[in-house]
Amino acid sequence: MTEQRVSIEFADGVADVRLTRxxxxxxxxSAMFAALADTIDRLGSTTGVRAVVLSGEGRAFCAGLDMASMAGGGSGLDLGARTFGDTNLFQQVAWGWRTLPVPVIAAVHGVAFGGGLQILSGADICIADPATRLSIxxxxxxxxxxxxGFALWRTRVRDDVLRELTYTARxxxxxxxxALGFVSRLSRDPxxxxxxxxxxxxxxxxxAIRAAKRLxxxxxxxxxxGILAAESAEQAKLLRSPNQIEAVMANMQKRSPAFTD
Incomplete structure (x- = not known):
């Protein structure tokens, strides 16, 4: 990347990821798409990351596509090319958060329009400032x-509501x-x-957290x-494992647990 578009700070098992434009x-x-894809790839291979916070610097989370910079085809990507497994680059910057092995929490303020709304929808949980404005x-x-978007929203938003918001762009x-399910809760300090x-x-x-996200x-x-079988398989791997025993002992001894990654 020639320009920084995303910053990451690591502390106490948490990756604090910020859009910096x-x-x-x-x-x-184009630079933001590349930076987000690189960030997701990096987080997926970084040992010790147990949760991710995703936010935007300045006045907004993300205003969506920069129409001026992307005019005339933008990056020149073939939209049909599955360059990230099931996704192309544009899909990866939203879907990729869902496929990370650890929970992702979006902290949203200002506006989340278009692609910005789809990116936050890739997070497991979204906390939004009450003044945030959103739009498909x-x-x-x-x-x-x-x-x-549609792959992410289908488990969050009622079908007829999603259609109305998509058709009108309001x-x-x-x-x-x-109320509709795009946001998990509101906060003055998301x-x-x-x-x-x-x-x-x-x-x-x-x-256990990674297993819960897989489920x-x-x-x-x-x-x-399939879900019932997966529950049993995940539980069988967790029971009597060192971290599971540590969780039990820490609770019994009323101390903070010392888990290993």
């Missing part, structure tokens, strides 16, 4: 959401987003509260038989 409200240009904005530009408030939650998650058995992801894809 504040002068453009963290709008998505693509129809305004005569296009459809193509950054994994803005909606954080209060409405909470980043601070996201860090508190991430640290709490990082203090749990990391193997949560599977629940959106598989039938009951």
């Amino acid at each position: 504040a002068d453009k409200m963290n709008a998505l240009d 904005m693509e129809m305004k530009w005569g296009i459809v959401p193509d950054m994994a 803005e909606f408030s954080a209060e409405e987003a909470l 980043h601070g509260d996201a860090l508190v939650l991430a640290r709490a998650i990082a203090g749990r058995n990391p193997e 949560a992801n599977l629940a959106a894809e598989d039938g009951a038989a």
Whole structure:
């Protein structure tokens, strides 16, 4: 990358990830797409990361696609090319958070339009400032959401509501987003509260947390038989493992656990 678009700070098992194009409200240009994909890849291979907080610097989380910089085809990507397994680059910057092995918490403020809304939807949990404005904005530009939005929203948002918001591209408030399922809860300090939650998650058995995320992801894809079998398989691996024993002992001894990754 020739320009920095994303920063990462690591502390206490938490990766604090920030979009850093504040002068453009963290709008998505070619460099931002590349930086986000690189960040997801890096986090997926970094030992010791137990939770991720994702936020944007400046006045907004992400204003969506930078139409000026991407005009004329932008990066020149073939949208049909599956360059990241099941996804292309544009989809990866949203879907990739879902496939990370650890929980991701989005801390959202200002605006989350278009691609910005799809990126936050890749997180496991979203905490938003009450003044945040959101929109599935693509129809305004005569296009459809193509950054994994429908794949992510299908387990969060009712079908008819999703259709209305997509067809109209209207803005909606954080209060409405909470009621509809785009947002988990509201906070006047979304980043601070996201860090508190991430640290709490990082203090749990990391193997159990990863197993729980795998099961949560599977629940959106598989039938009951597959989910039931996966529950049993995950539990069998956890029971009597060193970290599971440590969780029990720490609770019994009323001390903080010392887990290994």
